[in-house]
Amino acid sequence: MKRKWWHGKTAYQIYPKSFCDSNGDGIGDLRGVIGKLDYLQELGVEIVWLSPVYCSPLADQGYDISDYYNIDPRFGTMADMDELIAEGKRRGISIVMDLVVNHCSDEHEWFRKACEDPDGYYGQFFYIRDWHEGEKLPCNWRSYFGGPCWDLLPGHTDKIYFHAFHKKQPDLNWENPELRREVYKMINWWLDKGLGGFRIDAIINIKKLLPFQDFPADRDDGLCAIRRMLEKAEGVNVFLREMAEETFRRYDAFSVGEVFDEKTGDLPLIIGDDGYFSSMFDFAEHVLARDPRGWYAWRCPTAEEYKAACFGAQARSAGVGFLSNIIENHDEPRGVSHYLPEGEHSETAKKMLGGLNFMLRGLPFLYQGQEIGMENTVFTDIAQVDDINTLDEYRVARRAGLTDAEALAAVAPFSRDNARTPVQWDGGPGAGFTTGTPWLPLNPNYTRINLAEQRGRADSVYHFYRALIALRRSETYAETVVYGETLPYRPEQENLMAYYRKGERTLLVAGNFQKEAQDMPLPGPVKAVLLNNLQELKQEGDLVHLEGFQFLVLEV
Numbered sequence: 291m292k293r294k295w296w297h298g299k300t301a302y303q304i305y306p307k308s309f310c311d312s313n314g315d316g317i318g319d320l321r322g323v324i325g326k327l328d329y330l331q332e333l334g335v336e337i338v339w340l341s342p343v344y345c346s347p348l349a350d351q352g353y354d355i356s357d358y359y360n361i362d363p364r365f366g367t368m369a370d371m372d373e374l375i376a377e378g379k380r381r382g383i384s385i386v387m388d389l390v391v392n393h394c395s396d397e398h399e400w401f402r403k404a405c406e407d408p409d410g411y412y413g414q415f416f417y418i419r420d421w422h423e424g425e426k427l428p429c430n431w432r433s434y435f436g437g438p439c440w441d442l443l444p445g446h447t448d449k450i451y452f453h454a455f456h457k458k459q460p461d462l463n464w465e466n467p468e469l470r471r472e473v474y475k476m477i478n479w480w481l482d483k484g485l486g487g488f489r490i491d492a493i494i495n496i497k498k499l500l501p502f503q504d505f506p507a508d509r510d511d512g513l514c515a516i517r518r519m520l521e522k523a524e525g526v527n528v529f530l531r532e533m534a535e536e537t538f539r540r541y542d543a544f545s546v547g548e549v550f551d552e553k554t555g556d557l558p559l560i561i562g563d564d565g566y567f568s569s570m571f572d573f574a575e576h577v578l579a580r581d582p583r584g585w586y587a588w589r590c591p592t593a594e595e596y597k598a599a600c601f602g603a604q605a606r607s608a609g610v611g612f613l614s615n616i617i618e619n620h621d622e623p624r625g626v627s628h629y630l631p632e633g634e635h636s637e638t639a640k641k642m643l644g645g646l647n648f649m650l651r652g653l654p655f656l657y658q659g660q661e662i663g664m665e666n667t668v669f670t671d672i673a674q675v676d677d678i679n680t681l682d683e684y685r686v687a688r689r690a691g692l693t694d695a696e697a698l699a700a701v702a703p704f705s706r707d708n709a710r711t712p713v714q715w716d717g718g719p720g721a722g723f724t725t726g727t728p729w730l731p732l733n734p735n736y737t738r739i740n741l742a743e744q745r746g747r748a749d750s751v752y753h754f755y756r757a758l759i760a761l762r763r764s765e766t767y768a769e770t771v772v773y774g775e776t777l778p779y780r781p782e783q784e785n786l787m788a789y790y791r792k793g794e795r796t797l798l799v800a801g802n803f804q805k806e807a808q809d810m811p812l813p814g815p816v817k818a819v820l821l822n823n824l825q826e827l828k829q830e831g832d833l834v835h836l837e838g839f840q841f842l843v844l845e846v
C-alpha cells in the first residue's frame with residue numbers, strides 16, 4: 291500500500307451549528323470554531339471536517355446548499371473561512387469541508403432558472419419530467435425523508451422533478467457533462483484556497499437507474515426503498531473516477547466518501563492506492579439491527595454483532611486501503627448510547643467503546659462531544675424534535691399503529707438530534723456553547739458531563755481520548771497503530787472484543803464488552819501496558835482477569 295500524508299492522523303467532525311456560538315444568537319459559527327482551534331490541537335486532531343456552512347435555507351441543516359461559493363451569514367463570512375483554513379494550517383490542522391453535490395437547494399440559482407425554463411440550459415441540471423394530475427409517477431421510489439421522490443416543479447402543474455432526499459433538495463443530473471463541469475470547477479475553487487479536502491455526501495446516489503422504473507412496494511404506501519435502485523444502477527464509478535481526476539488528485543487532497551450500498555468488490559476502486567477517494571466511512575456497524583419497516587422496528591446492536599461487523603470491515607479493507615472508523619456522526623445517535631448495553635454508561639464503558647473503535651486499522655474520526663462521552667438526549671414531546679428524518683419516522687410509527695407516546699419512545703433512540711445538541715463545554719448557563727438561547731435545547735446532563743470538568747480530571751473520558759491519539763502519534767508505536775494488520779483474537783469468546791495489531795510490534799487490544807468480569811488467556815508475556823481504562827491489571831499467570839468494560843492495549 292502506498293503511504294499517504296494523512297494516514298497517521300486523527301480526524302474530528304464538527305457540526306458547526308452546534309459546536310460553539312461566538313455571538314450569542316444561539317447558532318454555532320465559524321468564529322466559534324476558530325476560537326476552539328487551540329483546544330483541538332490540545333486534543334491532538336489534525337484533520338477537521340466541517341459539516342456544511344455554505345449558504346442554505348437549512349431545510350436539512352445545510353445539506354441543502356443554495357450557493358456553493360459563499361458562507362451562510364449565520365455561520366460567518368468568507369473572511370472567517372479563510373482565517374479558519376490559515377489558522378488551522380498554523381496548528382497542523384487541515385480543514386475539510388462537506389461536498390454536497392447529489393443535490394442542491396431548491397433555492398439555488400440553478401433550480402430557480404430550471405423552474406423558469408424547464409426546457410432550457412438549467413432544466414438539464416435536474417431530473418424534470420412531464421406529468422399530469424392522476425398519472426403514474428416515473429418511479430415509485432421512496433425518498434430518504436419519506437414520501438415519493440417526485441414533486442411538482444414550482445410554478446408548474448404539468449411538470450415534476452426528482453429528489454432522493456427532502457423536496458427542498460432537488461437532485462442534480464450527473465448525466466449532464468455541463469453540470470459535472472460546474473461541480474469540478476467549484477471543488478477546485480475551494481482547493482485553490484488551501485482547503486485540505488472534502489467529505490463527500492451521499493455520493494452513491496448520483497447515479498440513477500435510468501430509465502426510471504418501479505420496484506415491488508415494500509410498505510403499504512406503495513413505494514419502495516430507494517436503495518433498491520442503487521443495487522441495480524451501474525456506472526457510478528465512471529463519475530467518481532472523472533471527479534477524482536479532475537479535482538482531488540491534482541491537489542493530493544484528502545477525500546472521504548459517505549458511501550453506503552457500494553457494490554461488492556468495488557472497495558479497491560474506491561479506497562485502493564489510486565482510489566476515487568482517500569477513504570470512506572465504515573458504516574457496517576451503523577446499519578446493524580435495522581428493519582425496513584422503519585425506525586420503530588429498529589433495535590440497538592449487541593456486542594457480538596458489533597464485533598462481527600468491525601472484524602468484517604477490517605478484513606474487507608485489509609491490504610486495500612483505509613476505512614474511516616466512527617462510533618457516531620451527525621446522522622447517528624450517540625455511540626455510547628447506541629452500542630453500550632442499556633443503562634451502562636459509565637466512563638469506563640465509554641472509554642472501552644471509544645478505544646475498541648479507535649484502535650482499529652483505518653482513519654479514526656471523532657465526532658464533536660464524543661471525546662467527553664456525550665450521550666443521547668431526552669425528548670418528552672415530538673414538538674422538541676427538529677430533525678426532518680425523525681419527524682418522518684415518527685409519522686411512519688404512528689401509521690403503523692403506535693400511540694404518540696409509543697412512537698416517540700420508539701424513534702427517539704435513533705434521532706439525528708441526539709448528536710446535534712450543543713457541545714457541552716462547561717457546566718454554566720448555555721454550557722459554554724452560547725450566551726443566548728441554543729437553537730436546539732442542551733442535553734440536560736451538561737452540568738454533569740462537560741469539558742471543563744473533564745479537562746481538570748486526569749482519569750476522564752477526555753484524557754483517555756488524548757492518550758489514544760497520543761499513542762497513534764507516538765514515535766515507538768505509530769507504525770504499528772497506523773499500519774499494523776488487524777487479527778481477531780479469540781473471536782469466539784462471547785462479549786470479549788479483542789484483536790491484534792501486528793506490524794513492527796505486536797499489540798493486543800482487548801475490551802470486556804459486558805458489565806460482568808471475565809478472564810482472557812494471554813498469548814504470551816506482556817511487554818508493556820500501553821492503555822488501561824482502570825487502575826489495575828489483574829494478571830495470574832497467562833490469564834488476565836478483566837473487570838466489566840475493562841479495556842487494555844498491551845504490547846505482547
Ligand code: GLC
Pocket residue numbers: 350353354390455491492548620621
Ligand atoms: C447525508 C448527510 C445527511 C443529509 C443527507 C442529505 O447523509 O450526512 O445529514 O441529510 O446526506 O444531504
Ligand code: CA
Pocket residue numbers: 311312313314315316317318319364
Ligand atoms: Ca452564532
